[in-house]
Amino acid sequence: MEVGWYLRFARTDRVEALVAPKGVAQVRHEMHCHPDWSLEVEDREDHAMTIMTRVKPLYENWSED
Numbered sequence: 001m002e003v004g005w006y007l008r009f010a011r012t013d014r015v016e017a018l019v020a021p022k023g024v025a026q027v028r029h030e031m032h033c034h035p036d037w038s039l040e041v042e043d044r045e046d047h048a049m050t051i052m053t054r055v056k057p058l059y060e061n062w063s064e065d
Contacts, residue, residue: 003017003027003030003031003052004027004030004033007030007037007052007054008034009062009064011059012059013049013053013054013057013058013059013060014053014054015051015052016049016050016051016052017049017050017052018047018049018050019029019045019047019048019050020047020048021043021046021047022046023048024041024048024050027041027050029037031052034052036054036055036056037052037053037054037055037058038050038052038053038055039052040052040053040056047058
């Protein structure tokens with residue numbers, strides 16, 4: 001998994017990733033290296049939606065337009 005890279009170089013305040021249930025533990029482990037992000041996990045039928053959000057938003061007004 002490359003969760004760390006996504007969080008380290010994200011140009012957004014929220015990153016969503018659909019992962020296999022076995023991968024949730026690995027995402028939780030990676031979050032310990034990124035205390036400036038919070039993690040929410042929503043169980044889906046055969047996957048889990050992981051939602052990582054910056055604790056202190058940096059890009060509130062930033063958009064790709």
